Amino acid sequence: MAFTYFFRDLQTLELIVEHLLPFVSGRNRISIWDAGCASGQEPYTLAILLAEKMHSFSFRNVTIYATDIDMSNQFGKIIHDGIYPYPELERIPVELFKKYFTRYDNNSNYQIDQLLRSRITFKREDLLDFQPPTEEISLVLCKNVLLHLSAEQRVAVIRTYHRALARGGLFAMENTQKLPEELLPLFDKVVSNAEIYRKK
Numbered sequence: 001m002a003f004t005y006f007f008r009d010l011q012t013l014e015l016i017v018e019h020l021l022p023f024v025s026g027r028n029r030i031s032i033w034d035a036g037c038a039s040g041q042e043p044y045t046l047a048i049l050l051a052e053k054m055h056s057f058s059f060r061n062v063t064i065y066a067t068d069i070d071m072s073n074q075f076g077k078i079i080h081d082g083i084y085p086y087p088e089l090e091r092i093p094v095e096l097f098k099k100y101f102t103r104y105d106n107n108s109n110y111q112i113d114q115l116l117r118s119r120i121t122f123k124r125e126d127l128l129d130f131q132p133p134t135e136e137i138s139l140v141l142c143k144n145v146l147l148h149l150s151a152e153q154r155v156a157v158i159r160t161y162h163r164a165l166a167r168g169g170l171f172a173m174e175n176t177q178k179l180p181e182e183l184l185p186l187f188d189k190v191v192s193n194a195e196i197y198r199k200k
Contacts, residue, residue, distance in 0.1 A: 004144060006041045006084075007091045009175070012194045016139065016172050017049045019190050019198075023168055024138050030062045031137045033164065035127055036145035037066035040079035040120070041088070046141065047116045048092075048100055059119070065133035067125040079122040082112035127157050132164035140165060143174045155180050162186050165199040172196045 007013075024030045034043040043066040051059050068075050078084075086108040089097060101110040123133055127145060140161040146154050158180065161171050171187065173179075173195045179187060187197035 004038045004041050007045050015194050031134050032064045032139045033137050034066045035142040037068050039075050043120050062119050064120045066122045069126050070124045076122045082117045083109050130160045136166040137164045139170045141172050146177050169199050
């Protein structure tokens with residue numbers, strides 16, 4: 001399982017939201033692809049940040065396609081139910097925790113808000129099948145996978161992301177990664193302090 005947790009790399013996620021919102025303003029269909037979502041901490045963090053910044057009506061137009069190869073065959077249920085033990089939630093700011101999580105049982109498990117759960121769709125997927133979950137995607141987020149691929153595989157996967165993105169859509173990856181040189185003509189870098197790119 002990929003190492004991840006709620007509100008990991010918050011600065012980058014906030015930058016993504018800041019640049020995404022003007023792009024999707026007024027759209028009645030906002031598709032986001034979180035590739036390599038593990039057990040859902042990252043897509044749910046993104047959903048919380050979007051819910052905080054968007055009008056509730058606009059947020060209902062968001063669909064986050066959370067995909068992972070999921071060798072354990074458990075991620076789908078975890079993401080669908082949105083139930084996590086409290087120790088995994090301690091990094092969440094208190095006000096957001098109180099707003100979006102409710103006690104689920106007597107074992108210190110909490111469930112995330114139903115509206116957020118309704119915005120996330122999990123699909124078991126191998127990125128090397130090169131099949132996006134949908135078209136005209138506004139944001140592709142891939143922060144836990146590319147470092148595990150060969151250089152040739154990374155190029156092919158990012159080309160899949162580029163093909164799936166709407167014109168002007170955003171692509172974001174781990175800050176330790178760099179966009180392969182042969183793909184630089186396909187994207188403009190959005191900020192200097194994070195690996196966030198806009199499709200040309």
